[in-house]
Amino acid sequence: MSTKHFETDAIRTQISRTEFLEHSAPMYITSSFVFDDAEEMRTAFTGENPRNIYSRFTNPNTTEFVEKVCKMEGAEAGYAFATGMAAVFSSLAALLDSGDHIISARSVFGSTHTLFTKYLPKWNIETSYFNVDQPAQIESLIRPTTKILFAETPTNPGVDILDLAYLGEVAKEHNLILIIDNCFATPYLQRPIEFGADLVIHSATKLMDGQGRVLGGITVGSEALVNQIYLFSRNTGPAMSPFNAWVLSKSLETLAVRIDRHCANALKVARFLEGHPKVNYVKYPFLKSHPQYEIAKKQMSQGGSILAFEIKGGVEAGRKFLNAIKLCSLTSNLGDTRTIVTHPASTTHSKLSAEDRQEVGISDGLVRVSIGLEHQEDIIADLKQALEA
Numbered sequence: 001m002s003t004k005h006f007e008t009d010a011i012r013t014q015i016s017r018t019e020f021l022e023h024s025a026p027m028y029i030t031s032s033f034v035f036d037d038a039e040e041m042r043t044a045f046t047g048e049n050p051r052n053i054y055s056r057f058t059n060p061n062t063t064e065f066v067e068k069v070c071k072m073e074g075a076e077a078g079y080a081f082a083t084g085m086a087a088v089f090s091s092l093a094a095l096l097d098s099g100d101h102i103i104s105a106r107s108v109f110g111s112t113h114t115l116f117t118k119y120l121p122k123w124n125i126e127t128s129y130f131n132v133d134q135p136a137q138i139e140s141l142i143r144p145t146t147k148i149l150f151a152e153t154p155t156n157p158g159v160d161i162l163d164l165a166y167l168g169e170v171a172k173e174h175n176l177i178l179i180i181d182n183c184f185a186t187p188y189l190q191r192p193i194e195f196g197a198d199l200v201i202h203s204a205t206k207l208m209d210g211q212g213r214v215l216g217g218i219t220v221g222s223e224a225l226v227n228q229i230y231l232f233s234r235n236t237g238p239a240m241s242p243f244n245a246w247v248l249s250k251s252l253e254t255l256a257v258r259i260d261r262h263c264a265n266a267l268k269v270a271r272f273l274e275g276h277p278k279v280n281y282v283k284y285p286f287l288k289s290h291p292q293y294e295i296a297k298k299q300m301s302q303g304g305s306i307l308a309f310e311i312k313g314g315v316e317a318g319r320k321f322l323n324a325i326k327l328c329s330l331t332s333n334l335g336d337t338r339t340i341v342t343h344p345a346s347t348t349h350s351k352l353s354a355e356d357r358q359e360v361g362i363s364d365g366l367v368r369v370s371i372g373l374e375h376q377e378d379i380i381a382d383l384k385q386a387l388e389a
Contacts, residue, residue, distance in 0.1 A: 010068060079230050095148065102120070102146070106131050108152055199219055201217070328341045
């Protein structure tokens with residue numbers, strides 16, 4: 001049964017019960033599934049009888065996880081991956097041919113940037129970037145070979161916002177496949193398919209798990225495109241494990257209540273930082289000072305759990321700030337119950353040149369904070385003492 005309410009679908013979407021009539025879906029820790037006879041096996045492999053064959057293809061736990069995300073995003077189909085980057089790479093590799101061209105927002109996750117600039121060119125696939133604050137550049141970059149328009153919103157780590165409706169219109173007019181990385185927002189806050197996206201990608205490691213336990217990724221969207229991704233992935237093997245799918249499916253049951261608290265905490269912290277004398281600026285989608293505040297309000301229901309701010313003093317001030325942190329975590333993750341602080345210029349994006357960092361909005365003093373579920377006063381107290389150390 002499908003309902004009109006996000007929270008109910010997240011909790012009540014489950015695979016069929018076994019003969020044991022369990023209330024919570026069990027883990028199916030098995031590599032393969034048996035057949036009654038040769039004919040059943042034949043029809044399974046030809047696709048005439050859609051059923052589980054091998055857990056690299058499908059598994060009851062991954063099926064449940066995918067079905068939940070499809071309902072959340074309003075998608076026709078999906079496929080679950082071992083990691084978010086496996087989802088990004090496999091989706092692109094399945095749909096692109098040698099000689100094809102990608103247009104992407106310049107501000108993307110570091111590993112996605114490396115994929116675009118180091119690995120896809122090996123197969124004669126080129127990428128052109130547009131600036132997140134100049135989306136009108138997109139049409140000037142379109143070539144006869146352009147196939148995909150790719151973007152994150154909010155972006156990582158600069159927390160910029162792109163206008164999904166505009167991207168959808170451009171993609172439709174020029175017959176491009178629009179792929180949106182919706183990791184920072186989750187389908188609880190933003191549903192890119194409603195604005196014209198053909199595919200939506202998530203690192204399920206982040207807010208979908210929400211507790212820093214397992215890795216995972218997922219791509220959902222049109223059945224025709226997902227089928228190509230499924231066939232590619234079935235043969236190349238980036239599938240999500242049944243255990244991780246079971247964990248993630250259970251995590252989705254609490255996504256709404258967790259995100260509500262993340263967002264409330266993040267807005268409170270953002271307002272504190274905006275008034276601090278050692279902070280040049282704060283970027284949080286639901287602060288009126290955010291350059292794309294009106295766009296964020298149009299396409300997001302709340303501001304999310306991630307904020308960025310620029311600390312006065314550049315790289316050294318950023319390092320000093322991280323070294324003074326006591327409560328929050330210094331780790332390479334986000335979307336956790338625990339607040340996480342990173343300084344991209346000296347860590348996650350340190351391999352980029354200073355010029356490349358500036359082009360994607362990563363200044364030397366930029367700090368990214370993934371706001372957790374601790375009491376907001378405790379988060380603020382830790383950030384305050386670190387700023388003033």
